[in-house]
Amino acid sequence: METISILVDVQNVYYTTKQAYGRNFDYNKFWAKATGNRKVVKAVAYAIDRGDQKQKQFQNILKAIGFEVKLKPYIQRSDGSAKGDWD
Template identity: 70%
Template sequence: MPAEKVVLLVDVQNIYYTCRQGFGRNFDYNQFWKMATHNADGTPREVVKAIAYAVDRGDEKQKQFQNILRAIGFQVKLKPYIQRADGTSKGDWDVGITLDAMEYAPEADTVVLASGDGDFGILVQRMQHKFNTHVEVYGVEQLTADSLISAADHYVPVQAELLL
């Protein structure tokens, strides 16, 4: 029997801020990779695509982090960080994640989305109905939208084993 095919999509900014707010700690991407690329019974999954969506502020620490993500196996997509004159900022990847999810979901048995953003609830439902794709969501429970948790086929709360 062929291995289950999986697509991994990580909303880096959402995961960073929710882990910091919820636990005061950082997300363990190595452990996430190990968990998301294997079934509950330990059988490996075939990674079709793995993308981490991040904001590029151009600092050296971020570049090192992005290189770590690449070494793990992620393609890193960067969007420039925009600081507006009124003090607000912009740098979200919702549209990019959605476009990639709809592109790669037909090639996968399972899409793993790491984000707590409730805007993705409708995306999860669309992938399930249009492509019959199983969707797993990883997020910090108290900061993950209920609509996203309920839309997912399987929800994995970020807990100690996924934190540094």
């Protein structure tokens, strides 16, 4: 059986899908397509932590699908700019 690792940058996937296609990314469909008859060795979704309830629900959905969710704090700077990516 083939083994795979899945690494997802949640913010980049979200904004790219919104801008390019005007829709939301379906992580359930992605998981089904990517895993198929493969064994998942590791699956990590990298995201930012803004602390809001809707985001926490989304993170729980990712966990239920099979992702380990790694969070980086969202930082609002005094000049109004923000930092929260994994780049």
